[in-house]
Amino acid sequence: MNGDVDEVLRAIAEPRRRAILRLVATEELPAGRIAEHFEVTRSAVSQHLQILKDAGLVLERRDGTKRIYRASEDALAQLREVVESLWRESMARARDSVEGGDALRDEQVAG
Template sequence: MTEPMDEALRAIAEPRRRAILRLVADREMPAGRIAEHFEVTRPAVSQHLQVLKEAGLLVERREGTKRLYRARREGLAPLRQFLEEMWDESLDFARRIAEEERGVSDRRSQAG
């Protein structure tokens, strides 16, 4: 079974999919309007939309014959949590190195 974070990473690895998410980040858009922003076929855009939906990053709503898409921000939550944990660990590591280096230089200045 694939982790939600892995699915989200795979989905947003493709630049057009990231662009689609930006387009629908704060508004709903029909598939046709989304496709107008790209120089690929509508079926290609539909495939990108499907990948984003399967990764839990898009919500699709039907209105008559139209399919409207909107970003599902909570779909990025596992990825965001992972990145925040990595960032926190990196900052903690950098802090420890700085403290160790400061301790070494403080000892040198006290010895001289």
């Protein structure tokens, strides 16, 4: 990811940006085609694209006067690693809490 993790998470916190990311995750699209999917101005879509680009989640290339966008596979893979890490940590804490709770109950029953 070009951007830091906090910047990436802020970028995907907005539902339209997540939707844009989904659109360009499987194919390259020009800005105009992306904008057709939303009931906001093209300028608003351009701003969302810029935020995604600044966070390193979207790559842009020029084709004449058109700007073509696609998701950065590397950035998405790194984002997946971050989310999976958070998930593993959360599950480990939940497991420890449950196991710790069982140990406490066992001590109370024995005591």
